[in-house]
Amino acid sequence: MEEQQNTRAPEPWPRKEMFEPLHGKAESRVDAILLLIREASTNLPGDVISSLSEQKAKESDGSQAQRALGIILENIEIAYDAKTPICQDTGTNIFHVHYPVGTSTIALRNEITQAVRRATELGYLRPNSVDSITGKNSGDNTGIGLPSLYFHEWEKDHLEIKLMLKGGGCENVGAQYALPESRLGAGRDLAGVKKVVLDAVLQAQGRGCSPGILGVGIGGDRVSGALLAKEQLFRTLEDQSPDPLLADAEAEMLEKSNQLGIGPMGFGGATTLLSVKMAKMHRIPASFFVSTSYMCWASRRKSLVLKQDNTYIIE
Amino acid sequence: MAQTITINPPGITEEQIRSLKKGDMVSISGIILTGRDTAHKYIKDNFLHGEIPEAERETYEGLKKFLHGGILYHAGPVVLNDPNGQPYITAVGPTTSLREEPYEYDVIKHFGVRAVIGKGGMGEKTLSACKEFGAVYLHAIGGAAAYTAKSIRKVHGNFKPEFGTPEAFWILEVENLECVVTMDAHGESLHADILQSSSSAAKEILGGIH
Known part of the structure; x- marks a missing residue:
């Protein structure tokens, strides 16, 4: 096993097909959504x-950090080959749906729910929906508020569904700060934002399954700021903020976060985060929230583009 | 110098555990039990206050068989059934252990658990249980669920299936499951070390942000 890992690293990753988008024509929208779930999970x-x-x-x-990343890469390949969940x-x-004018969101809601049930039966998803008071697991990933659906009408004539599978370990280390934050000496400015971002990474340690990706939502209210932070996790790692100040801050905070030495799994090492993604929105004068959403290394995000004739691209 | 030691639950001796040091690797072959949030709460509510409720006695005896000298794995697997109705596991990485911090000292003490597998490490109370009773915390690779599932030879059923798939106690036969000792029986914790070093680094970095 050790030898295998050594021949695999460093780049190039030998499995080009893993990077290719999936094209085809689905029997139905439910089938296409099921395929989206499978791709996201595996x-x-x-x-x-x-x-x-x-x-x-x-x-x-020979470090534990390198060993951990080796196992992570091996795991990714096993899951891909066996079509079993990465994690x-x-x-x-979490589904973000962009739909053409005239498409029924009631129908889409039903179809997504059906696909989620089917994906659970097939083992692409673990039964993960639990009544908050009784603790009873619904067994099929549906429940009050689940799956998590966001609908946006648009003027294009095709459907786009973006899916994120966000595990609990990383979700639990997300945070929300209200500036000023005296413990950190963080004021109501960009420097203050950077300080609380660093603190969020420090507090997370390895518990969010580092190396992770940090989404940051600056401003808004407690709800919209948190949503903005999480939406950043749909961005590709190469993507930079269109705002030059934030683009610089993203690069700076990635570098500084990695100086903390937390490393993969919190074993110590050079790689604590893979990326920092920031976005801002307006706020009311009295509130200055900085919200963070941490994504684990198993950053499972895929998007489905589905045409009227059910031809699809998943990538 | 880090070493790799083989341990065979549920027959791990205190001596074996005391010989392990932070940073060592262990290779596990034997039978281990999964247990996470509901499982820990269940143990606390039913078994840690004297009299064992009659209705839970059979489960208690079953758990004891695997936990005494055994390993408790913080994990909630993805389980499917083969055509013969035999369960198999396709994904079973560790879950965040810190949620069990309020319970683990007593669980280790009561059952004589020799090792806990999870991710993210645990706190001082669990570390003191490791030292007092001779146990270690073993770190698996968070998220590496397909990799970990490869080490499972057989699923020997479960206890408390009514807790739901992730929360039931699954009885797993594993072979060469590799983990790192991050908290040993001598009071040493890699997690405490990293928290300290990263906190010092953060203090310095924060001073440079204007």
Whole structure:
């Protein structure tokens, strides 16, 4: 096993087909959504795989950090080949749906729910929906508020469904700060934002399954800011904020976070985060929230583009 | 110098555990039990206050068989059934252990658990249980669920299926399941070390942000 890992690292990753988008024609929208769920659960986005592979080469030889990244890469390949979940915590199933004018969101809601039930039966998703008071598991990933659905009408004539599977370990280390934050000396400015971002990474340690990706939502209210932070996790790792100030802050906070030395799994090492993604929204004068959403290395995000004739692209 | 030691639950001796040091690797072959949030609460509510409720006695005896000298794995697997109705596991990485911190000292003490597998490490109370009773915390690779599932030879059923798939106690036969000792029986914790070093680094970095 050790030898195998050594021949695999560093780049190039030998499995080009893992990076290819999936094309085809589905029997129905439910089938296409089911395929989206399968891809999200079993095949990590190519940019994340490449980044993990590059970071493995940067960790010192023989370290626990390097061993952890080696196992992570091996795990990704096993899951891809066997079409089994990359991580058993298939998390909250978050769907962002862009739909053409005239499409029924009631129908889409039913179809997504059907696909989620089917994906649970097939083992792409773990039964993960629990009554908050009785603790009873619904057994099929549905429940009050689950799956998590966001609908946005648009003027294009095709459907786009973005899916994120967000596990509990990383969700639990997300945070929300109200500036000013005296413990950290964080004021109501960009420097203050950076300080609380660093603190969020420090507090998370390895518990969010580092190396992770940190989404940051600046401003808004407690709800909209948190949503903004989480939406950043749909961005590719290469993507930079269109706002030059935030683009610089993203790069700076990635570098500074990695200086903390928390490393993969919190074992110590050079790779604590793979990326920092920031976005801002307006706020009311009295409130200045900074919300963070942490995504584990198993950053399971895929998007489905589905045309009227049910031809699809999943990537 | 880090070493790799083989341990065979549920027959692990205190001596074996005391010989392990933070940073060592262990390879596990034997039978282990999964248990997470509901499982820990159940143990606390039913078994840690004297009299064992009659209705729970059979489960108690079953758990004891695997936990005494055994390993408790913080995990909630994805389980499917083969055509013969035999359960098999496709994904079973560790879950965050810190949620069990309020319970683990007593669980280790009561059952004589020799090792806990999870991710993220645990706190001082569990560390003191490791030292007092001779146990270690073993770190698996969080998220590496398909990799970990490869080490499972057989699923020998479960206790408390009514808790739901992730929360039931699953009885797993494993072979060469590799983990790192991050908290040993001598009071040493890699998690405490990293928290300390990263906190010092953060203090310095924060001072440079203007």
